[in-house]
Structures are given as C-alpha cells and as structure tokens.
Amino acid sequence: MSVNLYNTGVSGLLAAQQQLATTGNNIANVNTEGYNRQRAEQNAATGLYNGGNYIGGGTYIENVRRVYDQFSYKEQLLSQTSLSNADGLHVDLSQLNEIMTFSGGAINSSLDKFYQTINSIADNPSDLGLRSMAITQAQVLSSDFKSLNANFDQIEKSTNGEIGQIASHISQISVEISKINEQVLHAQNPRTGQPNDLLDTRDRLVNELSKYTSVNTVVDDNGVMSVMIGNGATLVAGITPLSVGVQAGDPDPNKTTLTIVGSNSTVNLNGAVVGGSLAAKYEFRDQHLAQVRSEINRLAMVISETLNEAQHDGLDLNEQEGLDFFTDINSNILERSRVLAPSKNTGNLEARVNISDVSKVPTSEFEVKYDGVNFIMKNLTDNSTVNLGAAGASHSASIAAYGFEFIEDSGTPNAGDTFIIRPTENSASLMEVKLTDGAGISASTPIEVTASDNNVGGGSVSIVQMHDPLAAQTYASTTNTSLTVDVYDNGGALEYRVYDSAIFPISNIASGSYAPGGSVLVDLPPSPATAVFQLEIKGNPTGSSALAREEFSIADSFGVGNGNNATLMGLTQEKGIINGEQETFSQSLGVSTSTVGSKAKSAELVETTAQALFTKAYNRNQSTSGVNLDEEAANLLKFQQAYQASSQIISIANTIFDTLLQAVR
Structure with a gap:
C-alpha cells in the first residue's frame, strides 16, 4: 500500500513540476513575437487491480501542446496581407502626391511666366529683351518638365529596387521554412509530442511572408508544410525551397517581372496578383505612376505642338516663317520610341x-x-x-x-x-527649346482680314488655318494685289465670292453660299492647287443685294510692330486642346495633380480600414493563443499547491513504510 501511495505521490509531483515548467515558459515568452501559449495535457494513470478493485495509479503528462486555432490564425494572415498591401500603396501614392504637388506647381508657374512674356511681346513685338526673356522662360518650362520626368524615373527605379529586395527576402523565408520542415519531419512523433517551438518559428515565418504576398499553406500527416503564394504558385514544396527571381521586363526593361525559380524550371509569376506589399508595388508602378507619367508626357507634347504650330503660322523679325519653339513631336527619335517590340x-x-x-x-x-x-x-x-x-x-x-x-x-x-504602343512616350524627357534667337519668335501675322467701314451686319471673315505663311503673304500681296471677300443675302441664302478687286472685270477665285447663321470654310488658293491658308465666313451680313455687298479685304500685314500672331499664341493658354479639346494646359495639369491627391487620400482611408480589421483579427487570435499573465499567475499558484500536496503524499508514504519496518524488527 505504501509503495503504491509513494508512486502516486511521485507521479503527482512530476506532473505538477511539468505543469509549473510549462506555465513558467509561457510567462517567460509573454513578449515573444509569434509565440503560442502551451498547455500540459495531464491524464490519470491506469489503475492497479487489488482485492477486486482498481486502485488509482497516479497521473502523468501525456503531451505538451501549443494552444493554436488555425481559423483565427488564417484570418490574421489574410488581414496582414491586406494591411501590407494598403500600407504600401498609401506610402507610395503619398510620395507621388508630394512630388506632383511641388513639381506640378513649378510647371504651372513656369507656364504662366512664359505666356506673360508672349503677351508682352504681343504688346511690344520689336523689343528684343522681351523676346530673349521668352526664350529663357521656355527653357525653364522645359527644364521643369524634364525634372518631373526625372523624379518619375527615380521613383520607378526605387520601386523596382524594392521589388527586388522583397523577392530576395521571400526567397530567404522559403529556405528557412524548408529547413524547419526538415527538422519537424525528424522531430515530429505522435508518442513524443510536437516540436512546439519549431512550429511557432515556422508560423512566424509564414506570418512575415504574408506581409509581402498572399499565402496558403498545407500541412501533411508528418507535420511538413507546403507554402503557396499569389494564385497558387508553390514557394515551398515540403523540404524543397523555391526562390522568387526578378528579371528585366520585355519589351520595357524598366517593368521588371517576377519568376518562381526551381532547380529545373522557371515559371513566370504575375506580380499584380500576388497580394501584399509586393502587389502594391506593381499596382503603383504599372497603374498609378504609369498613368500620371503618360498624362505629363501628353501635356508636354501638346504644349510643344501647339506653340510650334503657332510659330509656323506667323513671321519672325526677319520676315521668315517661324521655326519650331520646342522639339518636333514627330522627330524620328520620338516616333520610334513610341513603339516597343518584344x-x-x-x-x-x-x-x-x-x-x-x-x-x-x-x-x-x-x-x-x-x-x-x-x-x-x-x-x-x-x-x-x-x-x-x-x-x-x-x-x-x-x-x-x-x-x-x-x-x-x-x-x-x-x-x-x-x-x-505608347503614344506619349518620352515627350517630357526629350522636350528641348529649339529656338535660340528671340528674333525668331514669329510675332507677326503674314496677312490679315479687314472689314469695310461700310459693313453694318454681323458677318465676319477670319483666317482659321495658316499652312504656309510666306506663300500666303505672296498670294495676298503679289499673286493678288487686292484680295477681297464679299457676302450678301439673296433672300434665302448668304452668297459669297473671293476675287481680286484690282482686276476688272471680276473673276471669282472662289464662290458659293451658306445658310443664314451658319458658316463656310474656304481654302485659298482653291483645289486643285495646294491651299496655303483657310478662311471661315460666318454670321449674318446685311448686304441686301448683289450691288450692296459687305466687303472684307485680305492683305499683307507683316511688320516689326505687328504682334497679332503673338496675341494668337498667347490665347492658346486658355484654349481647350487636351482630351478632345476639353482641357486647357493648366486644367490638364490640375486634373493630374488632383487625381493623384485623391488616390493618396483614398489609399489612406483603405489603410485605416485594413489596420482596424487586422487589429481585430490579431486580438481574436491572441485571445486564444496569446499568453494571459493573470491566467498564468493563477496556474502557478494551482500547480504550486499541487506540487506541495504531492510532496505531502510522498512524506506520508515514507512514514507508513518506516512504521512497517519498525513493526518487524
């Protein structure tokens, strides 16, 4: 009896000792990241048959298991992936917003200053100082565009670098998980319990991996874990690690791509759908950054082409057709850069x-x-x-x-x-001021339309397109010495004719009619000759008969004091040209800047929501697997008392045994 009692006391003592050790380990790891609290599972030993009864044989610790809820853990992984994605996108968009706010403001200011000098030239076209200032302001504008494009290049380069770092870190995690899998394979034994610390370390690595990409895991009967990322690409196959590689994009080397690299094969990985911070980098680079870069390129293109066309419409101080102000948007290098071949x-x-x-x-x-x-x-x-x-x-x-x-x-x-095909490619980076001499600014119009003082109606004639200013000047001053347009109302339609009034009898160069309130475009010289300019006749002139027409004369207008073309050039600042003639230069820049700001604010709200969801998921998982110091303190007292009580049982068993020995002496 005393021997059995002794064994019972010893089993209780050992069990309490292991319970205390487990509780102490929990307390020691209360601040260890990824630690799951452990619990010693205690069972009763098989009873001993004696005198027709089974007498209890004490207790034992069957296993020390970690308290783990796979469902709350999976929820935490998903929330972590979403949070990392939202946080990464918010950080990058905020940086882009700061750059657009600063650089966009600089471009807008440079654009205003450039047009101020153009308008000053319109008022005083012979002032060489003003013309020189216009060239300088154009160079500042070009520099601002190239500076913003350089910022885009730097952001893209930095993003690619971060993608490479993340890929490298994912590969390291893959190797570490495979090593732990191998240790678990040799350590896992249903009869000897689970390697809890190894499993915690592996889960901690998986949790870290979930920051960079979405993660799915499968654990086999041997406790070995296989890890899939993104849309199911295998990263760890049991004890075999695979790595994530980065390679230059094709056809654009700056659009780096991902691959899953094994010992015998390489498989492309779609970075846009892998989830986590890695997908955020791809979304930022390939969508948000690419979009705003294209918009800025388009703005640079339209400004260049608009001012170049305005230059070609007029004559400079040397009575020559104006040369390009900025780089020709259809230069060979720009045209070819818009096409990328894989x-x-x-x-x-x-x-x-x-x-x-x-x-x-x-x-x-x-x-x-x-x-x-x-x-x-x-x-x-x-x-x-x-x-x-x-x-x-x-x-x-x-x-x-x-x-x-x-x-x-x-x-x-x-x-x-x-x-x-990228239609706007490189327009900002290759935007250069080609005009070097202020005298080359074509401030003067080659020809102009003058209404007769006798006109009293609401009709008008204007030059709407200038194809060749020198040829137009010759056509209006040499080919025709008194080029005239007249219009009258015949009672049902407005009839017009174009002729040289210095020649009699009148021979019409062009003629026709249009409906009241409408308009008509007239190419001069008319087809089949090549038109050098185009007129628009519109409105309702009140010429009442063929002998009482409203007249408009077209003549050479060149002069060093003529700033009419500079005026027209200045008006392009407020003209709707971009996006189907809906936006001015400033409006287009403002839309781009505000869109980036709106995206950054939206990303901030998404991040806040993702943080709240992650906090809830984390707390839910911790409520099950985390260490509660109050609970562990109570367990310490409980198991300490059990240890003391078991010690007392052993003491009593010793006393009984000593009594028996004394009785037989």
Whole structure:
C-alpha cells in the first residue's frame, strides 16, 4: 500500500513540476513575437487491480501542446496581407502626391511666366529683351518638365529596387521554412509530442511572408508544410525551397517581372496578383505612376505642338516663317520610341508612331498584334480593338479616333508578332527649346482680314488655318494685289465670292453660299492647287443685294510692330486642346495633380480600414493563443499547491513504510 501511495505521490509531483515548467515558459515568452501559449495535457494513470478493485495509479503528462486555432490564425494572415498591401500603396501614392504637388506647381508657374512674356511681346513685338526673356522662360518650362520626368524615373527605379529586395527576402523565408520542415519531419512523433517551438518559428515565418504576398499553406500527416503564394504558385514544396527571381521586363526593361525559380524550371509569376506589399508595388508602378507619367508626357507634347504650330503660322523679325519653339513631336527619335517590340518577335519589322492630332491622343497603352494578314490593335485600358489593315511596304494606318498613325518603316512581321504602343512616350524627357534667337519668335501675322467701314451686319471673315505663311503673304500681296471677300443675302441664302478687286472685270477665285447663321470654310488658293491658308465666313451680313455687298479685304500685314500672331499664341493658354479639346494646359495639369491627391487620400482611408480589421483579427487570435499573465499567475499558484500536496503524499508514504519496518524488527 505504501509503495503504491509513494508512486502516486511521485507521479503527482512530476506532473505538477511539468505543469509549473510549462506555465513558467509561457510567462517567460509573454513578449515573444509569434509565440503560442502551451498547455500540459495531464491524464490519470491506469489503475492497479487489488482485492477486486482498481486502485488509482497516479497521473502523468501525456503531451505538451501549443494552444493554436488555425481559423483565427488564417484570418490574421489574410488581414496582414491586406494591411501590407494598403500600407504600401498609401506610402507610395503619398510620395507621388508630394512630388506632383511641388513639381506640378513649378510647371504651372513656369507656364504662366512664359505666356506673360508672349503677351508682352504681343504688346511690344520689336523689343528684343522681351523676346530673349521668352526664350529663357521656355527653357525653364522645359527644364521643369524634364525634372518631373526625372523624379518619375527615380521613383520607378526605387520601386523596382524594392521589388527586388522583397523577392530576395521571400526567397530567404522559403529556405528557412524548408529547413524547419526538415527538422519537424525528424522531430515530429505522435508518442513524443510536437516540436512546439519549431512550429511557432515556422508560423512566424509564414506570418512575415504574408506581409509581402498572399499565402496558403498545407500541412501533411508528418507535420511538413507546403507554402503557396499569389494564385497558387508553390514557394515551398515540403523540404524543397523555391526562390522568387526578378528579371528585366520585355519589351520595357524598366517593368521588371517576377519568376518562381526551381532547380529545373522557371515559371513566370504575375506580380499584380500576388497580394501584399509586393502587389502594391506593381499596382503603383504599372497603374498609378504609369498613368500620371503618360498624362505629363501628353501635356508636354501638346504644349510643344501647339506653340510650334503657332510659330509656323506667323513671321519672325526677319520676315521668315517661324521655326519650331520646342522639339518636333514627330522627330524620328520620338516616333520610334513610341513603339516597343518584344524580343520574342520572330519578324524584323521596324515601326513608328506619328502624331496627327494632339487633341485626340489618349494616355492609354496599346498592343498591336499581327495575325498573319492584318494588324489588330487593342486598347489595353478598355480592351477595345481596331483593325489596322494588312501589312505592306511603308504601310501607314491612321487611327483617327486616337490621333496617331502606326507606320511600318522597314522589315516584315511574322504571324504572332506584337508591338506595344505608347503614344506619349518620352515627350517630357526629350522636350528641348529649339529656338535660340528671340528674333525668331514669329510675332507677326503674314496677312490679315479687314472689314469695310461700310459693313453694318454681323458677318465676319477670319483666317482659321495658316499652312504656309510666306506663300500666303505672296498670294495676298503679289499673286493678288487686292484680295477681297464679299457676302450678301439673296433672300434665302448668304452668297459669297473671293476675287481680286484690282482686276476688272471680276473673276471669282472662289464662290458659293451658306445658310443664314451658319458658316463656310474656304481654302485659298482653291483645289486643285495646294491651299496655303483657310478662311471661315460666318454670321449674318446685311448686304441686301448683289450691288450692296459687305466687303472684307485680305492683305499683307507683316511688320516689326505687328504682334497679332503673338496675341494668337498667347490665347492658346486658355484654349481647350487636351482630351478632345476639353482641357486647357493648366486644367490638364490640375486634373493630374488632383487625381493623384485623391488616390493618396483614398489609399489612406483603405489603410485605416485594413489596420482596424487586422487589429481585430490579431486580438481574436491572441485571445486564444496569446499568453494571459493573470491566467498564468493563477496556474502557478494551482500547480504550486499541487506540487506541495504531492510532496505531502510522498512524506506520508515514507512514514507508513518506516512504521512497517519498525513493526518487524
């Protein structure tokens, strides 16, 4: 009896000792990240049969298990992934917002100062000092565009660097998880219990991995974990680690891509859908940064083309047609940079993109694919398609809706070849001031329309397009010495004619009619000759008969004091040109800046929500697996008392045994 009692006391003593050790371990790891509290599972030992009864044989610790709820843990992983994604996007968009606010303000200020000098030239066109200031302000404007583009380049480079660092860290985690899997494989034994600390370390690594990408895990019967990331790409296959690699993009090397690299194969990984902070980097780089870069490129393009066209419409101080103010938007280097060809193409086609109408150019990116017969262009923003027609030598496909042309320069495509088109590419980075002499600013108009003093109606004649100012000047002053337009109301229509009034009898150069309240465009000289300028006749003149017409004369207007073309140039600042002639330069820049600011604010709100959801999920998991010091303190007292009581049982068993020994002496 005393021996059994002794064994019972010893078992209780050992069990209490292990309970105290487990409780102490929990308390010691209360601040250890990723630690799951442990619990010693105590059971009664098999009873001993004696005298027709089973007498209890004491107790033992069956296993020390960690308190783990896989469902709350999975929820925490998902919340962690969402939080990291939201936080990463918010940080990057906030940085972009700061840059756009500062640099956008600088561009807007430079644009205002440039147009102030143009308007000053309109008032005093012979002032060489003002003309020199205009060149300087144009250089500042160009510099501001290039500076903003350089910031975009730096952000893109930094983002690519962060993608590389994250990929490297994911690969390190993969190796560490595989090593722990190997240790678990050798340590896991249903009869000897679980390697709790190893499992905690592995879960902590998985939790860290969930910051960078979405994670799914599968644990087999041996306790070995396989890890999948993103849409199911395997990162850890049992004890075999795979790595995440980074490679230059194709056709754009700055659009780095991801791969899953194994011992015998490499598989592409779509960075946009992997989740976590890694997906946030791809979303920021390929969507938000790319969009605002394209918008700034388009703005630089439209400003350059608008001012270049205004220059070509007038005459400079040397009575010559104005030269380009900024880089020609259809220079060879710009046209070719708008087409990117992937290395996988098997053909040798060289293509370029010519801008035909800047008011229609979108910020979208396009893919042109050759199907063996035709080029099919897809808008990568809305997935709409356009058939550009069959391939051919020097083939040119005009896409009027988008304001550009796809031109084949040399070589031939093979079926399946693709090309990426970015219509606005490099417009800001290559924006240079080409005009070096202020005297070259074409402030003077070559010709002008003057209404007769006898006109009393509401009709008007204006020059709406100038194709060749020198030829127009010659046409209005030499070819025709008294070029005249007259209009009268014949009772049902407004009839007009264009003629040289110095020649008699009158021989019409052009004539026709238009409805009251309407207008008509007249090319001069008329077809089949090449037009050098275009007139618009509109309104309701009150000329009552063929002998009482309202007259307008067109004559040479060049002069060093003529600033009319500079006035027209200045008016382009407030003219709706961009985005289908809906936005002015400042409005377009303002839309881009405010859009980035709105995205940054929205990202902040999403981050706040994600943080709240993660906190709830974390607290829910901690309520099950975390260490509660109050509970552990109570357990210390309970197991201490059990230890003391078991000690007392042993003491009593010793006393009984001693009594028996004394009885037989």
